[in-house]
Amino acid sequence: MSERLDATTLLADLIRCPSVTPAEGGALALLDDVLTRAGFRVERPVFSEAGTPPVENLFATIGSGAPHFVFAGHTDVVPPGDMTHWAQPPFSGAVHDGHVWGRGAVDMKGGIAAFVAAVTDFLAARGGAPGTISLLVTGDEEGPAVNGTVKLLAFATERGHRFDAAIVGEPTNPVALGDAIKIGRRGSLSGTLTVHGRQGHVAYPHLADNPVPKLVKLVRRLTAEALDAGTEDFDPSNLEIVDLAVPSPAWNVIPAEARARFNIRFNALWTRDLLAAWLDSRLAEAAAGEISYELELETPSSEAFLTRSEALIGTLSAAIAAVTGRTPALSTSGGTSDARFIKDYCPVVEFGLVGKTMHQVDERAAIADLEALTAIYRRFLDLYFAA
Incomplete structure (x- = not known):
């Protein structure tokens, strides 16, 4: 590939691939073509598991030896919703008013376009890879996350690859490019609480056993007090009730059961096992x-993690400062990402575009930010492989 790859053009082309989870939509085929022409060895394994849809993924690598650096991301996107509400069609990849418009522009085809453009430019300037560079791209981040990165990492490891560091191109910046690097994430645990009763007529409550007040009592106990006050590196843990369901067919029927679904986002003070014991204790006490x-x-579920790597965090911070003039905050806030799988293989951080419009109608990426992100990734590669 002789001419310089333009991130804006690549992003527009990727958006035109309707890769709504779990559909590949042509996005991985597009990347396969671009990366193969740049000299990468590209594999596109499909993973499947009972009860989940099969998912196509992409693993591309170039060079040999250490250090082995990884860029990671996902081409799958959430559904666009009502397309008539969009100012530009969600899969048009329209370039308008200084932005590239469409579903996935920010989360996270923009990050992929930027790191592919940065890597190919770096390789062209250096005449090849001064170590090994790999790209891990899944189609299952917005879905169950069962047939994506977690299996792609195992796939690469089985082929002898050992990674030294990774950046996930998720949109990490709240307001302006350079605001924040995600150096860790809280863990996530979801659960369903079901209370059993006995169905009956509401006029004869003594012949029934209403589970609803009992469920309310248990839920009240789980939400009565904070899990913790947070730590130096993490926000407080929180338990949120996300759904209450009482499958009652009529106004005059006391239901046989009632359910509550919840999610806990937890910091490094907790593990899945500790939370399971905490839940069991509180529920038994209330029952x-x-x-x-x-x-x-x-x-x-996913455990909380924190990355401490100056070679990764310090180098990326220096690249951000050089391009934007900003010193990024080191953050662990927000939801989860596929970094939770990568951290078991190597130090990992997340850095990408401004996330204001992700998952929204009229999702769009500023072209100026896309160009700056490409420059940051390019500067990072220079610094990282010069170390």
Whole structure:
């Protein structure tokens, strides 16, 4: 590939691929073509598991030896919603008013376009890779996250690859490019609490057993007090009720059961096992042997993690400062990402575009930010491989 790859053009082309989870939509095929022409060895494994849709992924690598650096991301996107509400069609990749418009522009085809453009420019300038550079791209980040990065990492490891550091191109900046690097994430644990009763007529409550007040009592106990006050590196842990369901078919029927679904975002003070014990203790205390219930915790869950690597964090911070003049905050706030899988293989951080419009109608990426992000990734590669 002789001419310089333009991140804006690549992003527009990627957006035109309707890769709504779990569809590949042509996005990985496009990247395959671009990367193969740049000299990468590209593999596109499809992973599957019972109860989940099969997902196509991409693993591309170039060079050999250490250090082995990884850029990671996902081409799958969330649905666009009502397309008539968009100022520009969500899969048009329209370049308008200084932005590239469309679903996935920010989360996170923009990050992918930027790091592909940066890597190919770096390789052209250096005449090849001064170590190894790999790209891990999944189509399952917005979905169940079962047939994506977690299996792609195992796939690469089975082929002898050992990674030294990674950047995930998720949109990390709240207001302006250079605001923040994500150096860790809180863990996530979801569960369903079901209270059993006995169905009956509302006019004869003594012949029934209403589970709803009992569920309310248990939920009240789980939400009565904070899990913790946070740590130096993490926000406080929080338990949020996300759904209450009472499958009652009529106004005059006392239901047989009631359910509550919840999610806990937890910091490094907790693990899945500690939270399971905490939940069991609080529920048993509130039930007092008089409420019949079941607690089911979802698998997989993710543990909290924190990256401490000057070679990664310091180098990326220096690249951000050189391009934007900003000193990024080191953050662990927000939701989860596929960094939770990568951290088991090498130090990992997240840095990408400004996330204001992600998952929204009229999602769009500023071209100036896209160009600056490409320059940051390019500067990072120079600094990292010069060390």
